[in-house]
Amino acid sequence: MSFLPYFSAETWTLLALLITLIVVYGYWPYGVFTKMGVPGPKPLPYFGTMMEYKKGFTNFDTECFQKYGRIWGIYDGRQPVLCTMDKSMIKTVLIKECYNIFTNRMHFHLNGEMFDAVSAAEDDTWRRIRSVLSPSFTSGRLKEVEPSLHLSLSMIYQLKMIKFDLFNPLFLLIALFPFTGPILEKMKFSFFPSEVTDFFYASLAKIKSGRDTGNSTSRVDFLQLMIDSQKGSDTKTGEDQTKGLTDHEILSQAMIFIFAGYETSSSTMSFLAYNLATNPHVMTKLQEEIDTVFPNKTPIQYEALMQMDYLDCVLNESLRLYPISPRLERVAKKTVEINGIVIPKDCVVLVPTWTLHRDPEIWSDPEEFKPERFSKENKESIDPYTYMPFGAGPRNCIGMRFALIMIKLAMVEILQSFTFSVCDETEILLEMDKQFLLMPKRPIKLRLEPRSITSSNTTSISLKSPAT
DSSP states (O other): OOSSOOOHHHHHHHHHHHHHHHHHHHHGGGHHHHHHHHEEEEEEEEBBBBGGGOOHHHHHHHHHHHOOEEEEEEEETTTEEEEEEHHHHHIIIIIIITTTOBOOOOOOOOOOOGGGGOOOOHHHHHHHHHHHHGGGGGGHHHHHHHHHHHTTTTTTHHOOOOOOBTOHHHHHHEEETTTTHHHHTTOOOOOHHHHHHHHHHHHHHHHHHHHHHTTTOOOOOOOHHHHHHHHHHHHHOOGGGGGGOHHHHHHHHHHHHHHHHHHHHHHHHHHHHHHHTHHHHHHHHHHHHHHHHHHGGGOOOOHHHOOHHHHHHHHHHHHHSSSSSSEEEESSOOOOTTTEEEEOOOOOEEOOHHHHOOOTSSSSSSOOOOOGGHHHHHHHHHHTOOOOOOOSSTTTTTHHHHHHHHHHHHHHHHHHHEEEEOTTOOOOSSOOBBSSSSSBBSSEEEEEEETSHHHHHHHEEEEOOOTT
């Protein structure tokens, strides 16, 4: 008696063909790095090496570096990803060939209404938007915006923004079956919840409408600067007219400033507070500088803030240990050879910044918090392609200067009145969450002590990153 169902020969042939196609589809892309002669962990059918992310992508990157050296290959689903910590290759990818070959980041299609945000835009669209936005982030413009930061610093710690999970079902679906990306995009699926984006777009559109009527033109902020650039382009003709931002592009840039700005700044502030609490001698020295530059809690001035050398060292060292961008990636628009390695078209090149910043061959005692690494005497010896908390090249973080000012301003205001210290609930060795952006797995818990009151009057605080 046969345990197999009775099918015709044609049906069995189709089933055999289907099974063969499924097997071939599952294994087909995983010979890329073997052909390139690049080592790396063994991929699983369909998933590639993504299951290794369960241990945390920072841990995975570090393990690969220790096992395979400065260049290795992994697979995000079916997508080949060439990981490199080679300084020469990093410079070529992020700087030399940025405009010609490595212009774009990985595209997951599901950006929703934020398809034209500067972080998601590609090629000529990205160049145009970036060129319009760049003047808004010069030192002069940031100095104009700085007074408004004093009124909104508390929001850094309170806003709960969007969480990007590496094992989000939509992300996994696109990683395993890339052809579904455009289909889901047409069906209006997005990583950004529609109720969140709809609310912000409606609010920003209302604000912009009020600005357009001239009710708030005296206000200096990034939204107004973008509106002014749009009005300036409207008076031009020909090719220059296309350089201005559309209404939707203005709203998208405002949205990405909110999402990316608060998310990353809050996490960076949490890590900085943690580093100060666990290194009290550093905090004491920083408070001495603050008291010297701004005695008796005098109002913070932009020029003086920018001249605080030790504050700059402390922040740079904190960003070395906990970079805003723990991974940088670019997509090859065409096949190219770099340092004897032929990188095929559509291959992703990834720089594991977290691991690069903790490379013992580059940094002595890499796990130690030593702000003196970035003193004026030592800073000149740091290779720019070994320290990239905001990325590097034409497509680095456009809000880098703004973020640094905001974080410095917030930390000075806090340390003028308070001191951070560890408490019984403080985790000494932080565990990172499995998200795209770097953040602790659990809230950082510290004690906040008023400087002018004895230590018996203390308050325990929980520094939560916005996405926890």
